[in-house]
Structure formats: C-alpha cells, structure tokens
Amino acid sequence: MQISHTLILTGSAALSATALAAPATAQTLDVTFTLPRLSVAEYHRPYVAIWIEKEGAPARTVSILYDLGKKNNAGTKWLRDVRSWWRASGRSLTLPADGVSGATRPPGTHKLSFTAGKGGMPNLAPGKYTILVEAAREVGGREVVRVPLTVTAAGAKGSATGSAELGAVNVVVSR
Amino acid sequence: MKMFRTLLLAAGAALALPTMADAAPRPWMLPSETMFAGTGNEWLTVDAAISSDLFYFDHPGQNWEPVITAPDGSVVEAQNRTVGKLRETFDVPVTAKGSYKIAITNVMVMGSFMLNGERKMLPRGTTPATLATAVPQGATDVQTAQATTRIETFVSAGEPTTTVFKPTGKGLEMVPVTHPNDAVVGEASTFQFLLNGKPAADLDVTAIAGGVRYRQDLKQIDAKTDAQGKVTLTWPDAGMYWVSVSTGGRRGPGSPEGGPGGPGAGAPAPQGGGEGQGTPRPPMGPPQDRATYAMTIEVQG
Numbered sequence: 001m002q003i004s005h006t007l008i009l010t011g012s013a014a015l016s017a018t019a020l021a022a023p024a025t026a027q028t029l030d031v032t033f034t035l036p037r038l039s040v041a042e043y044h045r046p047y048v049a050i051w052i053e054k055e056g057a058p059a060r061t062v063s064i065l066y067d068l069g070k071k072n073n074a075g076t077k078w079l080r081d082v083r084s085w086w087r088a089s090g091r092s093l094t095l096p097a098d099g100v101s102g103a104t105r106p107p108g109t110h111k112l113s114f115t116a117g118k119g120g121m122p123n124l125a126p127g128k129y130t131i132l133v134e135a136a137r138e139v140g141g142r143e144v145v146r147v148p149l150t151v152t153a154a155g156a157k158g159s160a161t162g163s164a165e166l167g168a169v170n171v172v173v174s175r
Numbered sequence: 176m177k178m179f180r181t182l183l184l185a186a187g188a189a190l191a192l193p194t195m196a197d198a199a200p201r202p203w204m205l206p207s208e209t210m211f212a213g214t215g216n217e218w219l220t221v222d223a224a225i226s227s228d229l230f231y232f233d234h235p236g237q238n239w240e241p242v243i244t245a246p247d248g249s250v251v252e253a254q255n256r257t258v259g260k261l262r263e264t265f266d267v268p269v270t271a272k273g274s275y276k277i278a279i280t281n282v283m284v285m286g287s288f289m290l291n292g293e294r295k296m297l298p299r300g301t302t303p304a305t306l307a308t309a310v311p312q313g314a315t316d317v318q319t320a321q322a323t324t325r326i327e328t329f330v331s332a333g334e335p336t337t338t339v340f341k342p343t344g345k346g347l348e349m350v351p352v353t354h355p356n357d358a359v360v361g362e363a364s365t366f367q368f369l370l371n372g373k374p375a376a377d378l379d380v381t382a383i384a385g386g387v388r389y390r391q392d393l394k395q396i397d398a399k400t401d402a403q404g405k406v407t408l409t410w411p412d413a414g415m416y417w418v419s420v421s422t423g424g425r426r427g428p429g430s431p432e433g434g435p436g437g438p439g440a441g442a443p444a445p446q447g448g449g450e451g452q453g454t455p456r457p458p459m460g461p462p463q464d465r466a467t468y469a470m471t472i473e474v475q476g
Contacts, residue, residue, distance in 0.1 A: 052218070077217065080210045083475055087357070091333045 021033045027116035027123055027155075027175050029062065033133050034167030037107035038140070045104035046137040046165060047078065049085035050112065052122070053130045059089040063112055066095075084135045084144045094129045109167075124151045124173060131158065135165040145169045200225040200234050202415050204241075204277060204328045205385075209356055209473040213333035217269040221277055221328070224262040228387040229417050230471075232261035239263055239279045244339045246273025246332075271335035274356060278327045280346070284309075286462050288318030308360070320462035328471040331356040344372030347420055347468035349360055352405065355472040360413040367405045368420050370466060374404030378420050382408050384474075386414040413476025419469040 031050055050063040064085070067075030076095055080086045095101055099119020102112075114121035129149045136142040143165035149157040156173040207220045223241065225234045236259045243251040256265040267277065284301045287294050288310055297319065301309045310317055323346035329339070335354040342348045349355075352365035368375040382396040400406045400420070410416070 073214070075211045077214050080212050083210070086210060087359070087475060091213070091331075 025175060027173065029092045029116075029121060029124070029131075030111060030170075030172045030174070031063075031114075031131065031133065032109060032111045032168075032170040033145075034109045034169075035105060035107045035112060035135065036165070036167050039147060040140065042139050044138040044140070046135040046140070047082050047104065049082045049090065049132075049134045051089050052124070053088065054127065058092075060120055060122050061089045061093060061100055062114045062125050063102060064090065064093075064095065064100060068096060068103045078138070081138075081142070082134050083142065085132070085134045088132075107167055124156075126152050127170050129156075131169075131171045133162075133166060133169050137164075137165060138158070139150055141165050147171045149173065200227050201417060201419070202237075202279075202324060202326050202467075203230060203471055204279065204326055205230045205471055206277070206310070206328050206330055206473075207417065209328075209330045210475075211269050211330060211332035214269050217332065219267040219269050219275070219277075219330055220264065221267065222262050222264050223279060223326075229383055230415060231388060234261070236260055236262045239281065241265055242278045242280070243267050244276040244278070246271050246275065246336050246338055248338055248341075256352075267330075267331050269330065272333040274329055274331040274339055274354070274435045276327060276329055276339035278325060281320045281324045282346075284319050286317065288314035288317040290314045303346060318461050320464050322465050324467045324469075326469045326471075329355045333470045342369050342372055345418050346370075346371065347375060347422065347466040348372075349420075349468060349470060351421060358410055358416075358472050358474045359408050360474055360476050363407050363409045363445070364472075365405055365407045366418070367403060368400055368468065369404055370422065374402065375400055375420070375422070376402045376404055378404075378422060380406045380408070380418065380420050382418045384412055385417070386472055397422065410474040413474050415471055415473050418467060419467070421467040422465050431456075 001002070017102045033048070035046060048065040049061065049064070052060045052062060060101065064079070064082070066079060069075070073096070079090055079095065082090060093100070097120065116123040127150075129151060131147040131149055132144060133147075134142070134144040141164050143162045145160050145162045145166050147160045147169055149171060151159045151173055155175055157171065159170045162170050202225045203223070205222045210221070211217045221241070222230075222232075222274065223239055224232050225237060227233055237260045241253050241256070243253055245251050251267060253265040253267060257263065266276065269275065282303055284297060284303055284306050286297045288297070290311060290313060297309050302318045303321070308320065324348055325348065327349065337351065339353065340350050342350060348369045350367045350369060352367055353363070355364075355366075358364045368378060368380075378400045380398045380400060382398075384394060387393060394411070396408055398406045398408060408418070
C-alpha cells in the first residue's frame with residue numbers, strides 16, 4: 001500500500017504537469033454528500049472518509065475529514081473508528097496528507113471535488129468502481145454508503161442514500 | 176463442573192487424564208480493541224479468564240504469565256498485571272506499527288505412579304517444573320503426559336504484519352492465511368493449525384461469538400481442519416469470537432472416534448451426576464499428550 005501510495009504521488013507530479021499543459025482534459029470526481037442534522041444531546045461532527053474501490057486494485061482514499069487542528073496530530077487516534085475505511089485504506093496512509101486530509105464539516109450538504117493526479121485521486125480508466133463514503137460520529141453511529149459507478153470515456157454518474165449518519169450521496173465523474 | 180473433575184480424579188487410575196476438554200471452562204483473553212491508529216502512544220488492556228460463557232467472568236481468576244510479542248519480534252513487558260477474584264488483567268503499551276501477539280501458554284503434567292503397590296495420581300497443577308517434587312521417592316512406573324494450552328489474541332497498529340506468527344513447533348499453534356485482524360463479517364477467514372510444527376489435520380474447530388448470555392442459541396460454528404491443517408470460517412456477525420481447536424475430541428456430543436481424552440475419558444463418570452452416557456469406557460492406555468489452542472479475534476462489521 002505504501003508503495004502504491006508513493007506511486008500515486010509520483011504519478012501526480014507527472015499528471016500535474018500534463019494538467020498544467022492541458023487543464024481542460026483533467027478528469028474530475030465530484031462527491032456531494034449530506035450530513036443530516038441530528039437532534040441529539042451531544043453532537044460532534046463526524047469523521048468522513050471517501051475512497052474508491054476497484055476489484056483487484058488497492059483502495060484509494062481521496063478524502064478523510066477529521067480533527068485536523070488538534071495538537072500533535074492527536075486527531076489521528078480516532079481515525080480507526082471509521083472502521084470500514086480504516087481497514088480498506090486508512091491504516092496504510094500517513095496522515096495528514098496533502099489534498100486528502102480535511103477538517104470535519106457541519107451538518108448540511110457538501111461538495112468535494114477531486115482532480116485526477118492531485119492528492120489521492122487517481123485517473124479512473126473506464127471500468128467498474130465503487131465510491132464509498134463512511135461517516136463515524138463520536139458517541140454516535142457509523143454508516144457506509146456505497147455508490148457503484150461504471151466509468152466510460154464520457155464519465156459517470158451515480159447516487160445512493162444513507163439512512164442514519166449520511167443522507168444523499170451523489171457522484172459525478174467528468175472530463 | 177469442577178466437581179466432576181475432582182470425582183474423576185478420585186475415581187483413580189482408571190482415568191489417566193483429567194478431562195480438560197470436556198469439563199474445563201473455556202480459557203480466553205479479551206483485548207480492549209484490536210485496531211490501533213499507530214500514533215505511538217496508545218494502550219491496550221487485556222482481560223484474561225476462564226469461564227463457561229463467553230466473555231464473562233464466572234470462574235476464579237488465573238495467575239497466567241502473558242508473553243507479548245511486538246511487531247519486531249521483541250518481547251514487551253505487560254504492565255499493571257493484576258489477578259483479581261474473577262479475572263486477570265494487564266496493560267500493553269502499543270508503541271510500534273504492525274501486529275502484536277499476546278499469548279499465554281500453560282503446560283500441565285498429568286499422570287500417575289506406583290507407590291507401595293498402589294497407583295497414585297499426580298496432583299492437579301503439576302507442571303514440568305514441579306514434576307520432580309511431585310513424584311515421591313520410591314515411586315515406580317511413572318506415566319506422564321503433558322497438556323499444553325495456548326491462548327492468544329492479536330492487535331494491529333496501522334497495517335497488520337505477520338512477523339509474530341513464527342511457530343515455535345510446540346503444541347498447537349495458529350499460522351494465519353487470513354490475518355486475524357482482517358476478519359470481516361460476511362467474509363471467509365482461513366487459518367492453518369500446526370501440532371508440534373506439523374499440519375494438524377482433521378481436528379475439530381469451533382468458533383463462538385461473545386455475548387452468549389443474551390442469546391438462546393449458542394450459534395457455535397463447527398468446522399474441521401483439512402490435510403494441511405487449514406480451516407476456513409465465514410463470519411455471520413461482527414463481534415469478538417473465540418476460536419478453539421483441541422486434539423482429542425473437544426466438547427460436543429458424538430465425536431465418534433474417541434481416543435485419549437475423547438468421549439470415553441471425557442464423559443463424566445455416572446456418579447458425576449446425570450450426564451452418564453452409558454458409553455463403555457475404552458481400556459486404559461498410557462496417558463497421551465494433548466494440546467488446546469484458543470484465540471480471540473474481532474470480526475469487523
């Protein structure tokens with residue numbers, strides 16, 4: 001995993017160069033997700049992970065939102081509570097990572113955009129993928145939403161809806 | 176249950192082995208968690224106990240010496256080790272990235288000897304270290320066998336590693352095909368078991384999820400090791416599981432092939448009360464070594 005991550009970074013340098021030369025052709029992934037407003041006595045913003053799975057390939061984390069501001073990187077201690085993501089990808093990462101780590105978000109609808117070759121975002125060759133979004137809330141619940149995606153040359157669209165910790169998740173791949 | 180064993184021992188030379196497998200409660204460890212972030216300053220705490228139900232404290236606490244192996248193979252000292260009335264507990268500093276093994280190994284010596292024309296049993300709790308003093312002067316025809324019990328659990332900081340699984344070649348041991356910290360609900364895990372370093376074929380494997388007290392069905396998963404000593408288990412639910420393997424017919428009715436410590440030796444004697452199975456006891460042979468392995472693993476949901 002470490003190796004593949006390094007490869008991504010190396011690839012990113014190369015791709016960034018390409019992107020600079022021809023920015024219009026860069027593939028982008030837009031993930032829009034809703035964090036429901038919950039009526040609970042003690043609310044903490046959830047940790048949210050977004051990653052890409054493809055059969056036979058290691059999972060790729062594109063985003064992890066957590067307590068980034070804590071001293072001594074202390075927010076990382078609870079990353080393993082985003083349990084599905086932790087096992088799929090998180091435990092092999094060194095965090096914080098540029099373009100991957102982000103601060104937690106309040107309830108509401110959020111759109112995150114990723115550009116192929118930047119941060120943790122790979123270029124998605126045509127094929128079948130799953131975009132996974134997992135939210136884990138301190139003293140609260142945890143939920144994973146899976147969005148199956150068939151990427152073609154034209155891009156891809158997909159959506160799914162959570163029932164507790166996540167609302168609607170919409171995914172768009174475009175070029 | 177304890178009473179059965181005492182009775183069996185009192186029953187004398189007819190039974191060369193105490194009935195560890197059938198009458199004994201289950202030995203286990205319970206880790207506070209199995210997945211660590213790997214920040215370098217985390218703590219694991221472990222409960223260790225024997226009990227009838229998993230994972231509850233309902234038998235006397237055991238004074239067990241845990242051996243903790245760090246990802247680099249070094250031995251980590253357990254801290255704050257306490258033996259309570261119903262359990263033992265200890266802390267483990269998780270400072271390195273990779274997988275840790277927490278193991279407790281017990282070797283008991285069972286057997287008998289002739290003294291003044293009478294066959295006497297070795298006292299309960301005899302170990303290889305105390306055997307010499309347990310056999311009095313003048314004893315003849317000393318017959319002994321060892322019962323090796325190994326219980327283990329595993330935790331990983333960051334990515335799991337496999338350095339701690341080097342087998343020692345003694346007793347029953349587990350070598351993962353699927354890392355024990357990679358068990359996931361709905362997926363299959365494969366483990367290989369070795370007996371004295373060789374594949375332990377055709378042994379019964381049982382897996383039981385914790386929380387027994389709150390369900391009526393034990394939901395025990397039964398499987399058997401293949402010729403390579405491998406077994407594949409598919410996890411129906413997330414949670415902590417106790418996975419146990421034993422030579423010589425563990426719990427459960429109707430393992431037909433008996434053998435030392437099997438149903439013949441294991442069934443409580445009729446005077447044990449109510450559970451007499453009427454199976455004729457096989458003729459007594461010399462005591463035989465036996466081995467038990469049990470691990471606690473967390474199945475991720």
